[in-house]
Amino acid sequence: MSGENGQDERDPDAPGTGGQEGEQLALIRETVRKTRAKPRTWRGAALAGELPVARVLVDKGLVHLDQYFDYAVPAAMDAEAQPGVRVRVRFGARVVKGRREGGTLHDGFIVERRVDSDFHGPLAPLAQVLSEERVLGPALLALCRQVADRYAGSLADVVQLAVPPRMARAERDPSPAPLPDPPPPAPGSWERYATGPAYLAALARGDTPRAVWLALPGPHWPHELAVAMATALAGGRGALAVLPDGRAAARVDQALTELLGEGRHVLLTADAGPEERYRRWLAVSRGAVKAVVGTRAAMFAPVADLGLVALWDDGDSSHAEQHAPQPHARDVLLLRSREERTAFLLGGVTSTVEGAQLVDSGWALPLAASRAAVREAAPLIRTVSDADQARDEAARAARLPSLAWQVTREALTRGPVLVQVPRRGYLPRLACDRCRTPARCAACAGPLELKDQAGTPACGWCGRPAADWHCDECGGVRLRARVVGARRTAEELGRVFPSVPVRTSGRDTVLASVGDAPALVVATPGAEPVADGPGYAAALLLDGWALLNRPDLRAGEEALRRWALAAALVRPAGQHGTVVVLAEPTLRPVQALVRWDPAGHALRELAERAELRFPPVARMASVTGSPAAIADVMDTVRLPPGADLLGPVPVAGHDAAGGGRRERGDRGERGEPWERLLIRVPPGAGAALAAALKQVRVARAARGAAEPALIRMDPLDIG
DNA sequence: AGCACGCCGACT
DNA sequence: GTCGGCGTGCTC
Secondary structure (H helix, E strand, O other): OHHHHHHHHHOOOOOOOOOHHHOOOOOOOOOOOOOOEOOOEOOOOOEOOOOOEEEEEEOOOOOOOOOOEEEEOEHHHOOOOOOOOEEEEEEOOEEEOOEEEOOEEEEEEEEEEEOOEOOOOOEOEEEEEOOOOOOOOHHHHHHHHHHHHHOOOOHHHHHHHHOOOOOHHHHHOOOOOOOOOOOOOOOHHHHHEOOHHHHHHHHHHOOOOEEEEEOOOOOOHHHHHHHHHHHHHHOOOEEEEEOOOHHHHHHHHHHHHHHHOOOOOEEEOHHHOHHHHHHHHHHHHOOOOOEEEEOHHHHHOOOOOEEEEEEEOOOOHHHEOOOOOOOEHHHHHHHHHHHOOOEEEEEEOOOOHHHHHHHHOOOOEEEOEOHHHHHHHOOEEEEOOHHHHHHOHHHHHOOOOHHHHHHHHHHOOOOOEEEEOOOOOOOOOEEEOOOOOEOEOOOOOOEEEOOOOOOOOEEOOOOOEOOOOOOOOOOOOOEEEOOOOHHHHHHHHHHHOOOOOEEEEOOOOOOOEEOOOOOEEEEOOOOOOEEOOOOEOEEEEOOHHHHHOOOOOOHHHHHHHHHHHHHOOEOOHHHOOEEEEOOOOOOHHHHHHHHOOHHHHHHHHHHHHHHHOOOOOOEEEEEEEOHHHHHHHHHHOOOOOOOEEEEEEEEEEEEOOOOOOOOOOOOOOOOOEEEEEEEEEOOOOHHHHHHHHHHHHHHHHHHOOOOOEEEEEOOOOOO
8 A cells, every 4th residue: 555655665774765874674574464564673773683573561651552562672682682571662753754753761561572563664673671680471461461451451550560660789689599399387277177287288289279268366377378388389389478468478477487497488568668679579580489478569479380379368458459450469369370270278367258259159168167166266255235335334434334344354464455446546537426327517418527625526528617516317416426546545444444554556556566464455457466475365346336337338247357357366265365346246247256157257248249239249340430421431331241330329529620630621511520330240241341341441542531530340449 | 641743713 | 824723643
């Protein structure tokens, strides 16, 4: 076609037109469109002989289009321009009178070296090979591809999560020589689980056992996780464990060091700092170290010969990545387990519905202890119902019912007492004292807050004071603190037990552990310190109703998880370990805690989700944006069969005018409140939904859609 | 996403 | 006649 000829005429390197700087190049253009082009370059440097084309994932730029771009490999870069290395390329240039102009340097990764390109046009040369380190190897690339597809996201976004930024200094140093495989560890406390030794034996054999492991309460799980990892190492394979936070990771790290010594594993957490972290990551990428313990970013760690992936406490929300496309560690590790043919271990003190589903579908086996072993390890759980509390005179005077006082007083003679309070802060939110309906602003329906001890309650959104508040539901006029924060609880307790030290652990100061001496330890969920020695003598779980009343699909599961994690730090009932939970004993999660039956709870939740066609039995995606944006998405999308739509409903706190930095929009759509639409598809159609939504994203990005829309697979916060 | 080319209204 | 609006399309 003439178009191609026209391009040839402008091509300075095309045969006959003479190259730049007089360099002669063997750059023969294809003559028929069907045949692939031999690479031609614009500048005319000599090309690499064998595989002169590098397929490059350009880091920024057309991230939404999610495609590779081919570049010519100059002969001088032939050796170092290997697949997986970081490169710098010129991108976005324009042809002006036979010359390329403009274009900015972008970082990228070579994903493949090729004989030729299917791009009809002259290739720009690689500008620079930044480093010979092959950080995006084939296995990691394939994983990123799969994660991107699963979450309807772009490859570049996922790669950015998976490959840490380069730190030249860390790259210069060689990694330590790999150590020989360690001997297999003794099963130890794994014997407490009926199928524990069998699981380890399968792991040692090189099989790929998959289990959902309900860990017994108590301090043994980090060691047990380490034993599983060491067993994989002993069999000549690698192991990866992902934990919800740095403290948990540090415990497993310590257990692994005790088991294997230094040098056979690395700890990948943010605490180490970027350079040290990259140094450790490189040791993994280079195959010098085959075991990784870390927080969620470690889920991508390119462990060689991966034999086991493990995830602890998958219900913890920090396992969901914050950056696009928000992959969840459980999903990423499930993908890895399948693709890299590894064993899988999903552990926790409780089970998520997703975990229960893995067992229910037969994909994983349950790894649990007998009822007798549970009874031996679990503390005694006692409940305080609302009725108990109301009858209790002490509840009027102070914050704690008399049972809690009795238990605390007695337990403090034997050791530390844990007090779990749902939120930090000082009387943050208010509710009707009579019916417990959350108190809302009469003007804007925002939540009422108490800024200081004595002040008037005011709206947390518009700031209006609410001096003459009354409850819309029951007409009550008294407010009560929906959640009493850690600080106030600590103050009250300190006054009642003046001789006992009070320690707090919350978001700003999280204690890893406390001693075994009597003390009151006030902590928010997830920040509970481990008590040395036999554990806490007792725990008080306060404001259970606040935890359970959250308008969230997972409220029950989450309440049980938080209670059980705290209760698991308490001594067994046989050693008088007692937990007092302020919640209705008739509620399902409370019963599950009392009986210590997290598996049963998760199975019942799973059945209910199946009945209601909720995730994870069905798969969902959310589309958030202005009504126009949502309509545009829905006009574009080709949904898989069986899909149905829920909503749209207004999204709290987000609207087009207020929310953020929206520059344009003088077209009258300003002020339109944002809405969220949920798309639900039947089991098995999740991949099709993701693919459909990805197409929408690409189409909208290409068209330069005016109204932004957030598309998200498997949103966590479904009300 | 940027960034340039392209085809229709009010200015020196 | 020209400067400039942002609609459309491309980037290896």
